[in-house]
Amino acid sequence: MKIIDAHIHFCPGIESFRMLAEQAGHRYTEEHLQAEFSRLGIEYAVVMGNRAPDEDIPVCPGFLHYCVGLDSGWEQLDEQRLAELVEQHLRRPDCVGIKLYPGYRHRYVGDRRYAPLYELAAQYDKPVAIHTGATAGGMGLLKYAHPLTVDEAAAQFPQTRFVLCHFGNPWLTDAAAVMEKNENVFADLSGLLEGRVDMDTLFQENEGYFSLLRTWMGYAGGYEKLMYGTDWPLVNLEQYIAFIARLVPECWHDKVFYETAKQVYSL
């Protein structure tokens, strides 16, 4: 099976990521990642940028592409400068989209500062990936990360493709409703686990949750618009493939593990 991992983080120098990688049974190096990718049949991954557009100098060997991130450190830039910087990234062939963190930036997806970027994304035919659902740590605010907030932007910018990262988890119903209504909204399945797990115990103990997850993933043809992603270094790469393969019906594997990401991120 060919695989695209549509959501990883690879930002050498961020110490917490190195620790998470080790907890998940990995090393946080390019060589290790490349070796794991070839062992597991992962053709490409999309790195979600974790710096501001003026300092996001991505590490992108051939098997990695990236979304320019609007994490911290960009809000002091004026509108025009921000748009110029983002556009410089979008012109690069290895930049395949924009990544927003509204829950961590305390801004709604409909915030006026994001609007010019949605237009740029459409112009360059590259998607806007948005962290949706639960936030890590005390600083995030859930109301800004709710998947329902993407509905309005998706309706206002019909030429822009949006990706609900983490499928809005745990607001699965809302994420599915936004995807069903808006042709231009997709989702990735990253970050639904953390660290290493015992898969059988996990499925036994969370039977109700996984049943809901399957229900809303499949709702109204939902598998068409779902993409495999891990949120590495948070998870073990091999385990996560087994995890998603167990949740998604086999007839959808090619689509979910590869084809949809290839189209959405134009890889």
Ligand SMILES: [Zn+2]
């Ligand atoms: Zn992530």
